Amino acid sequence: GVGIFGGIKVGIQFAEIIGSLGLRQAVATPGGMAPRWFSSSAAVVDRNQVLRRLTADDVAIFSLPNDYAELRGTKAKLVFHCQGTDPAIDPIVADRTVTPLACWLQAGDYIRSAGRDPIDVGISISDCFYYDGAPKNVRLVAYMPRRGREIAEACMATSPDLEYVSIDGMHETEVAALMKSASYFLATSEREWFGLPALEAMAAAAVVLTVPALAGAEYLSHGENCLIADPEGLPVALAGAARPAAAHLRARLRSGAMAAAGRYRMSLQKAFIKRALAADLGAVLSWS
Numbered sequence: 001g002v003g004i005f006g007g008i009k010v011g012i013q014f015a016e017i018i019g020s021l022g023l024r025q026a027v028a029t030p031g032g033m034a035p036r037w038f039s040s041s042a043a044v045v046d047r048n049q050v051l052r053r054l055t056a057d058d059v060a061i062f063s064l065p066n067d068y069a070e071l072r073g074t075k076a077k078l079v080f081h082c083q084g085t086d087p088a089i090d091p092i093v094a095d096r097t098v099t100p101l102a103c104w105l106q107a108g109d110y111i112r113s114a115g116r117d118p119i120d121v122g123i124s125i126s127d128c129f130y131y132d133g134a135p136k137n138v139r140l141v142a143y144m145p146r147r148g149r150e151i152a153e154a155c156m157a158t159s160p161d162l163e164y165v166s167i168d169g170m171h172e173t174e175v176a177a178l179m180k181s182a183s184y185f186l187a188t189s190e191r192e193w194f195g196l197p198a199l200e201a202m203a204a205a206a207v208v209l210t211v212p213a214l215a216g217a218e219y220l221s222h223g224e225n226c227l228i229a230d231p232e233g234l235p236v237a238l239a240g241a242a243r244p245a246a247a248h249l250r251a252r253l254r255s256g257a258m259a260a261a262g263r264y265r266m267s268l269q270k271a272f273i274k275r276a277l278a279a280d281l282g283a284v285l286s287w288s
Helices: 006-020 047-053 065-072 087-094 105-113 149-158 172-181 196-203 231-241 244-264 266-277 280-284
Strands: 027-029 044-046 059-062 077-082 098-102 137-143 163-166 182-187 207-210
Touching: 006 027, 006 059, 006 196, 006 266, 027 047, 044 047, 059 065, 065 077, 065 087, 077 087, 077 105, 087 098, 098 105, 137 149, 137 172, 149 163, 149 182, 149 231, 172 182, 172 196, 182 196, 182 231, 196 207, 196 244, 207 231, 207 244, 231 244, 244 266, 266 280
Parallel strands: 027 044, 059 077, 077 098, 137 163, 137 182, 182 207
Antiparallel strands: none
16 A cells, blocks of 8 residues: 555665665555655556566565465465564465565564564664754654554643644655654554654654554663653653653653664665675575
């Protein structure tokens, strides 16, 4: 699809990176539509036409478990770009004809627990999110209301003196500008796989307050680069972090957040994938 979902951006950015490294690639979407909420140089083609034309000389890389059954009916070599560990992926991981790629540690661990050895390809966030010294609004709180809206509303009730702005429905560049001007970001999606917006907010030097994320241990460190609290505790955590006396805490969290996010620059992922292409990944994608 082309909707505003982090997995779509991660998948298309992966295609863009391997394309920049010399592979012929295209992104297949319904109707050949390109997402309009972020920029990409990846070529886009019609999904249905691709499905009809796949041959044994093609590699089909997919992330959505629902695509597995249809792709299995083609002759293409299948590669699973694992972005989450819902049990729906278990039949895919068990299929020895499918090569699994892992975007982050938790995904890799899940695949290994099933007796497979994934190829790690990493994940990154767009350069536009990295803080550039823009002035911060000391009262501004950004949040994503799509999941956990009631948690955000509880924060508003507890700290009504703060200013709250939703990032839902915005273009990536608009989100980045808002994050850079915001002092806080609320990550309210419970059982989030990776939590891409939280990492983007960290890159933008916002104080991130988050509910626990399944793969968040890879980059979230409570008290060092963010504050982690159960849903009922997040409003109290925000109120405490916003106190004038908490200035030292906020500075420490912002510094730690930017350092953690620095490990996820696209240039670093590109270098990582380039090394992988010179090894196992190159063999899988028939790269030369």
